[in-house]
Amino acid sequence: EVQLLESGGGLVQPGGSLRLSCAASGFFFSNYAMSWVRQAPGKGLEWVSSINGDTINTYYADSVKGRFTISRDNSKNTLYLQMNSLSAEDTAIYYCAKDQSGYSFGYFDYWGQGTLVTVSS
């Protein structure tokens, strides 16, 4: 059974940093692209970042480019999102999502339950 378990969310002050983790199980992790998608309270979905299976390629939304870094450790079956220079606009539930293949993006066949990031003083 595929499982994605996010952690690392919480309350952080503006300008601060957080690192989110997504522990994956139930599939051969390195074979699949992974992504982060966020949802601000009461709002729609926003794609944040993606990384392919072999970590060669990463992609970012303009709203986070230069501040967020996606990475993965295939030996630990874990996806990460390092978030720096956080602002109130980054307040959201952050979902980890698995893609259907190593190089396809946007075919999110499994999602975690999300971790809430709140940026506030």
Next chain:
Amino acid sequence: ETTLAQSPAFMSATPGDKVTISCKASQDIDDDVNWYQQKPGEAPIFIIQEATTLVPGIPPRFSGSGYGTDFTLTINDIESEDAAYYFCLQHDNFPLTFGGGTKVEIK
């Protein structure tokens, strides 16, 4: 960046109705649209891929159509369990973008 205009933002339906949701892209994106369903407090579920292909395990009352810039999600004989938000997503180019969402209420 490809923007997706989704409409309506809200709709109310009676069980058994046929419901259609529109998703219009700002440029030609072939059939590179996927659809997701999200119930309150839950993670999204993948329901339609490449505009028209039903994801395995999704009931056949759900269907998708369209190509290029105009896409439609249709729910035939809608059931109470279909009350949810629905989002289209384009994966033709980066940044990936979602439509604004449609809230479907069942009376």
